[in-house]
Amino acid sequence: MNKKYRKYGELLYHIIKFIEKTMTITQVFPENFDKDENFVLAFWHNKLAMTLLGTGFIKKKVGLASPTKDGELISVPLERYGTEMIRGSSDKESVKSLLRLIKKVKEGYTIGTPVDGPKGPIYEVKPGMLYIAQKSGKYLVPMGVAYEKAWIFQKAWDKFQLPKPFSKAVVVFGEPYIISPDADLQLEALVLKDKINEMDKKAKIELEKILKK
Numbered sequence: 696m697n698k699k700y701r702k703y704g705e706l707l708y709h710i711i712k713f714i715e716k717t718m719t720i721t722q723v724f725p726e727n728f729d730k731d732e733n734f735v736l737a738f739w740h741n742k743l744a745m746t747l748l749g750t751g752f753i754k755k756k757v758g759l760a761s762p763t764k765d766g767e768l769i770s771v772p773l774e775r776y777g778t779e780m781i782r783g784s785s786d787k788e789s790v791k792s793l794l795r796l797i798k799k800v801k802e803g804y805t806i807g808t809p810v811d812g813p814k815g816p817i818y819e820v821k822p823g824m825l826y827i828a829q830k831s832g833k834y835l836v837p838m839g840v841a842y843e844k845a846w847i848f849q850k851a852w853d854k855f856q857l858p859k860p861f862s863k864a865v866v867v868f869g870e871p872y873i874i875s876p877d878a879d880l881q882l883e884a885l886v887l888k889d890k891i892n893e894m895d896k897k898a899k900i901e902l903e904k905i906l907k908k
Contacts, residue, residue, distance in 0.1 A: 700764045704771025711772055715748050717860040722749060723867040723901055733805040734871055735828040737887055738838040739818060739895075740809035740853040743769065745840045747776045748858070749866035750807065757804040759783060759792060759823075761813035779804070793826060800831040807838075810887065815852045818892075820884035825874055834871035837887060839894025841865045841902040863905060867898040 724730075730752045738746065750756070756778040760770040770780045779799070783792025800806055806827060810820045828835040844862040848855040858864050869890055874883055 697764055697767045700767040701771055704768045705775075707768065708772040708775045711744060711747055711857075714858055714860050718748065718858060719863045720749055721863070721865045721901065721905060722752075723865060723897070725868065725870045728868060728871070732834070732871075733800065733803050734834040734836045735800065735824055735831070736805060736807035736836050736838055737810045737820075737824055737891060738807070738840070739891060740812040740815070741817070741851075741856045742838075742840040742895075743809055743855070744857055745838075745864065745866050746807045747772060748864070749838075749840070750805075753805045753807075755779075755804045757781060757796065757799040757806050759796060759806070759808045763813065766813060778807075789823075793823060793830075796827050797831050800827060800833050809853075810891070811853070817853050818888065820888045820891075822880045822884060825880045825883050825887065829874040829876065829878060829880070832873070835874055835887070836871045837869035837890040837894050839867040839869070839891060839896070839898040841895065841898035843902060843906065863902065865898040865902040865905065867894045867901065869894045 758773050758778045758780050760766040760780045760782050762782055774780055781792060781795050783789050796806055808824060810824050811818055842856060842858045842862065842864045844859040845856045846859060
């Protein structure tokens with residue numbers, strides 16, 4: 696482990712914790728959404744902060760941290776928020792990590808890992824999370840986010856977004872759906888991309904409604 700980046704991660708945790716205490720976060724769920732059911736959560740890498748701030752209802756969470764400095768940095772806040780971390784890659788060829796994650800999902804954990812991570816390209820779905828949903832037989836849930844005010848880190852590959860203190864945010868959870876055992880994951884990646892983008896648009900619309908009140 697990189698001790699330097701662990702320290703940065705601890706600092707990031709305290710920053711996020713302060714932001715959380717000052718924010719107003721609205722969650723939007725589809726009708727009959729079962730909060731007690733575990734699932735595979737799909738979202739864009741630059742909205743990663745909201746997996747900490749907008750998913751407090753999830754009791755058992757597992758995540759994947761890439762074996763990089765960035766992975767070490769983000770794993771600290773995730774762990775402090777109660778997520779069990781597995782080190783590895785979400786690439787479909789990284790069999791060992793994927794098998795461990797599939798086992799965790801079958802044991803009742805919800806997994807949330809950015810589908811375009813850990814290094815992009817931005818907004819392009821990689822097959823890892825689709826594979827986990829397919830092999831575990833659990834629901835896949837697309838998630839969208841909109842911020843009233845946020846810092847956008849332009850030099851980061853994903854243009855990472857961190858909400859500003861004393862602002863509002865909306866998190867929209869899409870309709871859960873199953874990836875069939877014989878599905879073509881390349882086609883499913885295109886479907887999921889559209890669904891996540893649709894959730895982001897819905898979150899923006901909901902936020903605009905809230906701000907007009």
